[in-house]
Amino acid sequence: MSKKRIAIFASGTGSNAVNLIRYFENNSAIEVAFVLSNKSDAKVLTSAKSLDVETVFLSNEEVAKGDVLISLCEEFEVDWIVLAGYLRLIPKELIAVFENKIINLHPALLPNYGGKGMFGRNVHLAVLENKEAETGITIHFVNQEFDKGEIIAQFRCAVADEDTAEDVETKIHSLEQENLPLVIEKTILKT
Helix, strand or coil: CCCEEEEEECCCCCHHHHHHHHHHCCCCCEEEEEEEECCCCCHHHHHHHHCCCEEEECCHHHHCCHHHHHHHHHHCCCCEEEECCCCCCCCHHHHHHCCCCEEEEECCCCCCCCCCCCCHHHHHHHHHHCCCCEEEEEEEECCCCCCCCCEEEEEEEECCCCCCHHHHHHHHHHHHHHHHHHHHHHHHHCC
């Protein structure tokens, strides 16, 4: 049986991408084909290279073109795409080719705190502003609307009255690190 190959798209530091690379490093069924970033100076590119994973930088103009991304995924023989801190809209052409095979990680309990502008610290500040008792992460399939795809899994954590945005971010990061690799593995292996 040949391994399923995943591409990881990330825009920033890439702590979740690195976690996935390490998790799948010696996996018998799944491997990371490459990491793509739309930012040439994204730390994720350096981190992935240091772990012997191929990296690709494409400009915002290039990643907006579905045919460019499709060709790239074909070149690397990719079966699945994981968005881990990737802040660009996925072109509809790529979604059509990878229907229900693009997974996104969102740092809130969707459908709350999703959509344009709802990423990272913005989400945590909104959660605190609305005095939510809990927050969490959502792992979902990507469709043509930001954060509206079918939910695969959600994981929750409490928000204390005295929590700061940094406290919430730490809790969310812990949930991401613990659960994202397991959910991706389970989702890919059941297909």
